[in-house]
Amino acid sequence: xxVPELLSNILFLIGSVFFLAGTIGLxxxxxxxxxxxxxxxxxxxxxxxxxxxxxxxxxGVLPALKLILIWLLALLASATANFLIAQRAFxxxxxxxxxxxxxx
Amino acid sequence: MILxxxxxxxxxxxxxxxxxxxxxxxxxxxxAISTALALAASLAVxxxxxxxxxxxxxxxFLIYFISKSFRAGVRxxxxxxxPRLDIHPGIETVSxxxxxxxxxxxxxxxxxxxxxxxxxxxNASTLQLHVLDMRSSIEGEIRIAEKRIAKMLGLSLDQx
Numbered sequence: 001x002x003v004p005e006l007l008s009n010i011l012f013l014i015g016s017v018f019f020l021a022g023t024i025g026l027x028x029x030x031x032x033x034x035x036x037x038x039x040x041x042x043x044x045x046x047x048x049x050x051x052x053x054x055x056x057x058x059x060g061v062l063p064a065l066k067l068i069l070i071w072l073l074a075l076l077a078s079a080t081a082n083f084l085i086a087q088r089a090f091x092x093x094x095x096x097x098x099x100x101x102x103x104x
Numbered sequence: 105m106i107l108x109x110x111x112x113x114x115x116x117x118x119x120x121x122x123x124x125x126x127x128x129x130x131x132x133x134x135x136a137i138s139t140a141l142a143l144a145a146s147l148a149v150x151x152x153x154x155x156x157x158x159x160x161x162x163x164x165f166l167i168y169f170i171s172k173s174f175r176a177g178v179r180x181x182x183x184x185x186x187p188r189l190d191i192h193p194g195i196e197t198v199s200x201x202x203x204x205x206x207x208x209x210x211x212x213x214x215x216x217x218x219x220x221x222x223x224x225x226x227n228a229s230t231l232q233l234h235v236l237d238m239r240s241s242i243e244g245e246i247r248i249a250e251k252r253i254a255k256m257l258g259l260s261l262d263q264x
Binding site for chain 1: 120183213219234255
């Protein structure tokens with residue numbers, strides 16, 4: 001394995017750690033709002049590191065820019081979806097989970 | 105000035121198409137039409153002169169966004185995997201100082217992408233946030249993001 005390949009594998013690994021942590025958060029966190037927090041990280045950092053790893057091995061400047069564009073578009077979609085879900089939940093009166101309540 | 109802005113946007117959008125097509129010359133027929141439509145949409149959504157875009161501001165914003173994402177992301181990831189679920193979520197209301205429009209949209213998207221903060225709703229002058237960990241102050245963070253965005257877009261912050 002040469003150096004660029006090793007470097008991208010390390011970046012893939014870091015990305016997958018964020019994917020894993022985000023998924024664990026999605027399963028463990030108590031309500032819709034806290035789960036959305038976990039997801040923001042997956043798109044932002046998980047995909048971010050994956051794209052970074054791919055960039056190292058990109059065959060040229062244009063494909064590399066395209067990878068960055070894909071990341072930006074995924075971020076935009078994620079942020080918008082997050083906002084719509086959170087706003088809808090809040091407007092429907094779903095009360096956020098509270099740490100002090102759960103201890104009762 | 106308007107012609108200059110239109111020219112700039114056309115060049116940027118054509119570059120975008122070039123990236124999408126990966127430099128394939130055969131697709132420029134479709135590309136020209138797409139670029140023209142995108143230009144029309146961009147003029148409708150963001151009129152010329154609404155913002156004064158600063159490339160240096162963009163660089164500072166990206167540095168801020170990436171470093172902040174990473175630090176906040178590591179924190180939220182640790183919260184998610186540690187054996188005892190140690191989160192203290194809550195709602196916080198923060199005043200909005202950016203003028204209505206593209207600046208606010210970018211602020212809301214930034215807040216949603218930064219791990220640990222989520223926008224629940226907004227009205228003319230305030231922003232309601234859901235915060236994953238209420239033990240750290242969030243208002244200072246929002247002020248920093250606001251300042252970076254205002255600088256990037258050449259907007260002035262409402263001092264009230």
